[in-house]
Amino acid sequence: MLLELSSDQELFRETTARFLERHANAAGLRQLRNHPGGFASDYWRRGAELGWTSLLVSEADGGAAISSSGLVDLTILAHEFGRHAAPGPLVSTNVVAGALSAAGGDKALLAGVLSGASIATWCVSEGAPHCGIGNMSTRISVEDGDLVLNGVKRPVESANQASHLLVTGRTGDGLTQVIVEATARGVSILPMQGVDLTKRFSVVRFEDVRVPAANLLGRVGEAAADAERQLQHALVIVLAEAVGAMQRAFDMTVEWAFERYSFGRPLASYQALKHRFAQMATCLQASHAIADEAARAVAEGRPDAAEIVSAAKAYVGEYGAELLQECVQLHGGIGVTFEHDLHLFLRRVTLARTLFGTPEAHRRRVADLIARKEAAS
Amino acid sequence: MTAEVESLESFGERARTFIRGNLRPVTRREVASALRAHRTDEEELAEVARERVVQRMLFDAGLAGVCVPREYGGQGLTPAHQRVLNAELRGYEYPSRAQLPTFSPCLAVLLEFGTEEQKREHVPAILKGEELWMQFLSEPSGGSDVASALTTAVRDGDDWILNGSKIWTTGAWWSDWALCLARTNWEVPKHAGLTVFIFPIKSPGIEVQRIEMLNGSKEFCQEFMTDLRIPDRYRVGGIDAGWTVGARWMFHERMGRNSPLVTAPEGLTRSSGAGAIMCSIARAAGKLSDPRARELIGEAHSLELVGNALRRRIGQGIMTRTMSDQASAIVRLFAGMADTRRTTIAFELAGSAGGVWAEGDGDLAEWGIDYLMRQAICIGGGTTEMAMNVISERVLKMPRDVTPDRDLPFRDVPRNRTSTG
Numbered sequence: 001m002l003l004e005l006s007s008d009q010e011l012f013r014e015t016t017a018r019f020l021e022r023h024a025n026a027a028g029l030r031q032l033r034n035h036p037g038g039f040a041s042d043y044w045r046r047g048a049e050l051g052w053t054s055l056l057v058s059e060a061d062g063g064a065a066i067s068s069s070g071l072v073d074l075t076i077l078a079h080e081f082g083r084h085a086a087p088g089p090l091v092s093t094n095v096v097a098g099a100l101s102a103a104g105g106d107k108a109l110l111a112g113v114l115s116g117a118s119i120a121t122w123c124v125s126e127g128a129p130h131c132g133i134g135n136m137s138t139r140i141s142v143e144d145g146d147l148v149l150n151g152v153k154r155p156v157e158s159a160n161q162a163s164h165l166l167v168t169g170r171t172g173d174g175l176t177q178v179i180v181e182a183t184a185r186g187v188s189i190l191p192m193q194g195v196d197l198t199k200r201f202s203v204v205r206f207e208d209v210r211v212p213a214a215n216l217l218g219r220v221g222e223a224a225a226d227a228e229r230q231l232q233h234a235l236v237i238v239l240a241e242a243v244g245a246m247q248r249a250f251d252m253t254v255e256w257a258f259e260r261y262s263f264g265r266p267l268a269s270y271q272a273l274k275h276r277f278a279q280m281a282t283c284l285q286a287s288h289a290i291a292d293e294a295a296r297a298v299a300e301g302r303p304d305a306a307e308i309v310s311a312a313k314a315y316v317g318e319y320g321a322e323l324l325q326e327c328v329q330l331h332g333g334i335g336v337t338f339e340h341d342l343h344l345f346l347r348r349v350t351l352a353r354t355l356f357g358t359p360e361a362h363r364r365r366v367a368d369l370i371a372r373k374e375a376a377s
Numbered sequence: 378m379t380a381e382v383e384s385l386e387s388f389g390e391r392a393r394t395f396i397r398g399n400l401r402p403v404t405r406r407e408v409a410s411a412l413r414a415h416r417t418d419e420e421e422l423a424e425v426a427r428e429r430v431v432q433r434m435l436f437d438a439g440l441a442g443v444c445v446p447r448e449y450g451g452q453g454l455t456p457a458h459q460r461v462l463n464a465e466l467r468g469y470e471y472p473s474r475a476q477l478p479t480f481s482p483c484l485a486v487l488l489e490f491g492t493e494e495q496k497r498e499h500v501p502a503i504l505k506g507e508e509l510w511m512q513f514l515s516e517p518s519g520g521s522d523v524a525s526a527l528t529t530a531v532r533d534g535d536d537w538i539l540n541g542s543k544i545w546t547t548g549a550w551w552s553d554w555a556l557c558l559a560r561t562n563w564e565v566p567k568h569a570g571l572t573v574f575i576f577p578i579k580s581p582g583i584e585v586q587r588i589e590m591l592n593g594s595k596e597f598c599q600e601f602m603t604d605l606r607i608p609d610r611y612r613v614g615g616i617d618a619g620w621t622v623g624a625r626w627m628f629h630e631r632m633g634r635n636s637p638l639v640t641a642p643e644g645l646t647r648s649s650g651a652g653a654i655m656c657s658i659a660r661a662a663g664k665l666s667d668p669r670a671r672e673l674i675g676e677a678h679s680l681e682l683v684g685n686a687l688r689r690r691i692g693q694g695i696m697t698r699t700m701s702d703q704a705s706a707i708v709r710l711f712a713g714m715a716d717t718r719r720t721t722i723a724f725e726l727a728g729s730a731g732g733v734w735a736e737g738d739g740d741l742a743e744w745g746i747d748y749l750m751r752q753a754i755c756i757g758g759g760t761t762e763m764a765m766n767v768i769s770e771r772v773l774k775m776p777r778d779v780t781p782d783r784d785l786p787f788r789d790v791p792r793n794r795t796s797t798g
Contacts, residue, residue, distance in 0.1 A: 003690060003693055003694055003697070003699055004697065004699065254773060257775070258775075266776065268769075268773075268775040268776055269775065269776040269778075271766075271778050274765065274766070274769035274770070274773075274775050274778075275762070275765040275766075275769065277768075277769050277773055277775065278706075278710060278764070278765035278766075278767075278768035278769045278772075278773070279710070279714075279765065281707065281768055281769075281772060281773060282707045282710045282711050282714070282768065285687060285690065285691065285704075285707050285711075286683050286684075286686075286687045286711055288690065289683065289686035289687040289689065289690035289691075290682065290683045290686045290687070292686070292690070293682075293686040293689075307678075307682070308682055310675075310679075311675075311678065311679035311682040311683060312679075312682075312683075314675060314676065314679045315679050315680070315683045360672055362675070362679075363671070363672045363673075363674075363675030363676045363679060364668065364671045364672055364675055365675065366652065366674070366675035366678050366679055367652065367656070367670075367671040367672070367674035367675035367678070368671070370652035370653060370656055370674065370675075370678055371656055371665065371671075371674075373653075374653055374656055
């Protein structure tokens with residue numbers, strides 16, 4: 001989370017925080033446990049009115065950033081999402097809205113996503129053995145002027161709520177991106193199970209799905225740079241959300257350490273525990289620092305953006321999940337009950353660790369980027 | 378002329394021109410092996426001499442003491458100017474031995490607590506590279522508990538007589554002046570009986586012994602003060618008020634490279650370009666394409682990027698007062714955790730050459746020695762355990778640990794069973 005917010009950014013943060021406190025409180029989240037979509041469509045529409053879907057969209061397309069960088073503004077929002085373990089497809093709608101706006105895609109669809117009336121999601125990741133970053137087997141070929149898709153994408157966020165899918169697939173040596181209606185012939189959507197209480201994911205299968213060339217975003221075989229930018233956007237949002245959830249869990253645990261007495265002393269007075277809190281505080285600040293740095297690097301289009309955003313995912317992915325486990329340990333038995341709120345954040349951080357590349361995959365990507373730089377110099 | 382502040386652009390241009398025209402570029406290898414003990418004493422002294430010259434060149438170019446007031450020979454500019462200089466220095470030689478601890482904490486303490494006379498005498502001399510300073514702080518009787526100093530100063534007319542021993546002083550054998558914490562009152566609790574002094578290291582009554590570290594380095598020293606006589610004008614701050622000075626001293630020490638008084642190339646640390654260094658080890662070990670090696674390379678590099686971002690965040694937080702000064706302990710703890718991990722990674726990448734190597738092993742050689750010294754980063758400059766105390770007690774405001782010595786007259790405080798002090 002940024003150290004200093006402008007007054008406009010602070011107002012934006014506060015408005016969303018108040019809204020989430022009312023509409024995404026812990027009791028409400030528990031009720032959504034068995035909800036097929038994980039969020040109510042009215043909730044999402046009202047969130048869209050607060051600006052949840054417009055930050056990566058150009059003004060000409062109806063978007064509105066708060067500061068000079070909509071992506072940085074979006075991290076403020078994502079941080080609040082994390083702090084509340086809030087429901088809703090924040091990552092996928094924003095990535096697709098940003099991609100549509102950047103590539104001059106379907107205006108009606110973009111307007112629908114902006115207003116919250118439509119959900120659009122990004123089909124990019126694939127299962128093993130193609131779960132590495134950018135390692136995909138889904139093919140998009142050109143036949144008689146149409147585009148034909150074959151492959152399996154997973155996990156795809158909110159695919160069962162989405163009207164449209166942005167699919168990234170391989171055409172020869174390059175990447176191609178197309179918009180596919182979720183109801184198109186040959187598309188099948190199979191819900192998955194997952195650790196988060198309200199986030200829903202699906203396996204989306206494409207079997208000879210045929211779409212007109214008008215659905216292309218960018219050019220056939222030339223979408224690698226766009227897909228990379230989308231991946232960076234997705235990572236920046238996931239990171240900010242994870243750090244928000246880490247902050248909330250840490251705050252809860254510090255408070256607990258002051259309130260909980262054993263052997264006549266508060267937990268916060270034991271040096272063995274204080275040192276663990278110091279390590280957690282350090283890890284938390286480091287996570288804030290690198291997540292914000294990643295957002296700035298991506299927003300400014302810096303040449304080292306890929307390296308920094310991957311370093312951030314490698315660090316926050318690994319240490320964030322460990323921090324949450326420490327919070328559980330310091331809570332003791334109550335920390336592993338459904339009744340206590342801690343698991344809401346444990347779930348969110350655990351999920352974040354796995355999305356858009358594991359820490360392991362991102363560490364390798366950092367090494368690949370360095371090796372490439374070394375070879376070039 | 379009004380006091381117009383030089384623009385960052387103009388300052389940067391001036392710095393760039395000077396640096397490119399006068400300073401020597403350094404190689405990544407030099408940086409990687411900077412901490413290794415390969416120098417002879419003659420080489421070490423030659424480097425010290427060169428750094429004094431470079432410091433003088435910076436002074437003559439109007440680039441020394443960027444944030445030091447003009448009346449003491451500084452530039453009277455801002456931390457932002459210092460950052461510009463640090464960025465421009467990246468990849469070039471710089472007077473590293475003249476920076477720490479001379480500029481922070483020593484110069485910082487003088488600026489805050491020194492008398493006008495002390496400031497006029499020493500600040501310009503420091504800026505010109507004429508005086509290299511050391512901290513006479515830790516003692517053999519106890520490292521982290523600095524307020525338990527046993528070195529004693531007794532008043533004798535207008536003078537003070539000092540007796541005792543200090544330790545872990547980097548390069549005291551080639552340094553000029555010392556900032557020293559001494560006990561002036563044994564009848565009050567430990568924090569209330571301390572006083573800070575300055576004096577030339579090459580004084581009769583001071584014996585400097587060098588300590589050989591397990592890697593062969595002899596950069597650290599121990600000093601023995603025997604009836605060292607110094608005038609009262611060498612006192613900094615009030616008598617028995619040494620902890621008022623000491624608390625700020627500790628803060629400036631923790632700031633280290635992050636202090637706006639210190640000139641040090643941005644990003645150019647021992648671990649700079651960790652990824653590139655790890656790549657070179659993996660390549661020499663023939664496993665650059667091994668997925669496990671790649672993961673380790675990425676981890677080492679990521680930790681460095683995270684550390685840089687953290688340093689900037691905490692620095693900004695302290696400067697804008699959104700964080701307390703004590704938050705600098707977070708940077709210190711992270712550096713300890715990340716650096717030990719990086720050292721382990723280098724050792725692991727070197728494989729069996731980590732333990733035994735031969736001439737011609739190139740980038741594979743000597744990582745085992747670094748590994749033996751791995752914990753030094755978690756010990757020097759305040760242990761990571763102390764940092765954890767500061768973070769939990771001062772940043773998170775958790776209850777302070779039981780300190781039985783706090784309210785006892787220092788004379789009655791239990792001390793080490795074996796006599797080491």
